[in-house]
């Protein structure tokens with residue numbers, strides 16, 4: 001039988017065709033002594049199909065906590081005994097966060113709200129916020145506001161929102177074990193509308209929520225089918241008070257294998273390190289992931305947990321001789 005990495009070299013590296021679900025599964029089952037080869041190939045694929053630039057993004061929470069949904073990993077759900085309480089940011093604070101993000105060299109600034117979907121109050125805050133940011137600083141604005149109606153999609157596109165984030169979170173077959181208040185299909189419907197409206201699609205998920213290896217491969221294939229512009233990859237960071245509080249962390253080697261496998265399934269996507277990497281991978285693993293298929297990072301703090309300081313990540317990029325993607329390249 002031909003080795004899966006030889007197949008991937010021809011199919012993904014040479015021809016730019018992502019691995020199928022079955023092929024991703026083979027990669028996820030590779031033994032630890034093949035990990036180095038796998039990461040090296042994923043890095044080559046990233047360099048060939050995406051280039052050396054790294055996209056840097058900052059995120060800010062416009063509305064934190066008190067969400068009516070029950071995503072079992074999320075400390076912002078109002079259904080669990082978690083310490084995150086509902087808080088709103090005001091517009092000057094939002095603009096300040098955008099300016100701070102731009103100072104790091106970031107090209108994307110994502111406004112996030114912990115909601116099922118936006119109501120009129122949130123839409124009007126976003127409207128005002130997007131305008132105020134555009135008047136004050138040059139940066140692409142992304143939003144993550146939950147499930148949208150067609151009207152809301154059209155309005156965000158008309159405001160000039162560059163990219164919309166909505167995660168499928170996990171494989172379709174595992175989703176009912178993670179969320180019961182809405183369906184995977186409802187999430188996908190929002191993503192389809194976003195794409196059709198011409199906004200960039202950002203869609204990823206969390207690895208380590210009790211899914212099987214097969215379901216990890218299923219998830220990679222389902223993401224690839226959607227052809228997202230960006231895939232943020234999170235690793236479970238169990239939050240106190242949530243139903244997933246006692247889940248184990250993903251092993252560092254498994255996390256790296258997953259990163260590389262997703263890169264081979266999605267050769268052209270912006271594959272972003274998102275939450276949980278500090279816990280799962282630490283400093284050394286962050287470096288290995290950047291050399292194993294990752295080409296985008298979130299700087300600074302995440303929504304409810306502290307990330308690494310921005311300088312540390314930016315130093316690492318200098319060290320690896322990976323330039324930060326400039327705003328002109330994203331227009």
Ligand code: SF4
Pocket residue numbers: 067068069070071074075076077078113114115116146
């Ligand atoms: S919809 Fe978003 S904010 Fe609400 S519980 Fe789910 S992940 Fe958390």
